[in-house]
Amino acid sequence: MKKSLKLLFCAAAIFTSFQAFAFNFGGFINNSTKLRNTVMSDGSLKADQLNQGTLWIRQPFSNAGTSFLAVQGTYQFEKDFDLEDDPVQTLNLDTFKLEFNKELEAGNLIFAAGRFGSADLTGLILNQALDGLQLTLIKPWGKFQIGGGYTGLLNKHFASMLDQNQAEYAKDTEKFYDLAEKYAVAKMGISFQNLFVNQTLSIEGFGAIHLQDEDFNRIYGTLALNGPLSEKVFYELSSTVEAASFDGGDYEIANLSKGSIAFYPPVNDMSVYLNAVYASEKFLGFTSCTAVNANGLPAECSDLFKAGLSAGVKPVSFVLLSGSGDAVFEAKEFEYMGFQYGLNMDVQPVSDFYIGLALSQFFHKEESDFNKTTLEIKARLVF
Secondary structure, three states: OHHHHHHHHHHHHHHHHHHOOOOEEEEEEEEEEEEEOOOOOOOOOEEEEEEEEEEEEEEEOOOOOOOEEEEEEEEEEEEEOOOOOOOEEEEEEEEEEEEEEEEEOOEEEEEEEEEEEEEOOOOOOOEEEEEEEEEEEEEOOEEEEEEEEEOOOOEHHHOOEEOOOOOEOOOOOOOOOOEOOOEEEEEEEEEEEEEEOOEEEEEEEEEEEEOOOOOEEEEEEEEEEEEEOOOOEEEEEEEEEEEEEEOOOOEEEEEEEEEEEEEOOOOOOOEEEEEEEEEOOOOOOOEOOOOOHHHOOOOOOOOEEEEEEEEEEEEEOOEEEEEEEEEEEEOOOOEEEEEEEEEEEEEEEEOOEEEEEEEEEEEEOOOHHHOEEEEEEEEEEEO
C-alpha cells in the first residue's frame, strides 16, 4: 500500500511539474489541387486532389522551452483522377520527438530521441523522418552532430526512399499505414563557422544499409563551403561522393555537386539566385529528389546537369511572386535535354491563412510525349 502511494505521489509530482510549463497545441488543414499531364493521361490534364489534416502538441520541460516533447500526426486523403482506383486514405505519425537542451559554459548540448526529420547538407540526398537518436554540440567555433535511425516503422505513404531502379518503393494503397523498407541510417557531421573571412566549412558523412532481402547499401561523404561575397551577395558550394553497392556487388563511385549565388537587392524583399546541380550517371540519392519540375525526365538526381536562374519579390508585404527557369542536360554526354520553368504566387493576408498558385512546365527538346505541365492551387488554414 505504501509503495502504491509513493508511486501515485511521484506521478502526481511529475504531472504537476509538467503543468508548470506552458502546454501548446494546434493544427492546420492543407489543400492541394493539381492539374497535370502524365504518360498515362496521353497529354491531357488530369486532376489530383490531396487534403491533409494535422494536429500537434508541444510540452516544454523548462521555462525557456528548449527541452520539450513534440508530437504531430496527419490524416491524408488523395484522389488521383488519372487512375481508376479508389481514393487513398492514410494516417501518419509525423513527429514524436523528445529533446533535451543543456546549456554549457560556451554553447549548448542537445539530445533528441524518437521520430523527427533528418536532412543531409545538400537537402537533395536525404530529406525525411527517421526513428532514432541525435546528439548535437553547438560551440562558438561551429557545430558537431552525430546520430542514427531506422526506417522500418515509418509509413511508406510519407517516405520517399529510392530503390535500385531510381523509383520510390511501391506503396499498398489499401493500407492506412504501410510499413516502409528497413534501412539503418547513420550520420555524422561537423561545421566550422567563420573559419576564414566569415566563411563556413562543413563536412558530413552518412550511410544507409538495407536490412531486407537484397543487398543495396549506400555511403555518402559531403564537403560544403558557404558564406558572404559582399554585404548583399552570398554563395553555397557542395560536392558529394557516393559509394553504392548493388546486389552485394562492388561499390561504384558517383558524384553530386551543386552551387548557388544569391543576391538580395534592397527592393521589396527581392532575391535573385543563380543555381546549378550536377549528378553523374551512377548517382542515386537515398530519398527522392525531383530535379526537374512537373515530373519531367529525369525525375531524380542522376545523369543530370541543370543550371538556371530564380527570383522572388514582394510587391506588398503579404504577397510573394517568384519564378525560375533552367536548362537541363544529360550529364554523361553533356547533351541538351530541354527547358523548364516555374511561376508561383503566394498570398498570406493573415498569419493563419495562406493560398498559393503554381505553374510549372518542362519541354523536351525532341520528344513531346515527355513534355510536362502542372498547375497547382494550394491553401493552408492554421488553428
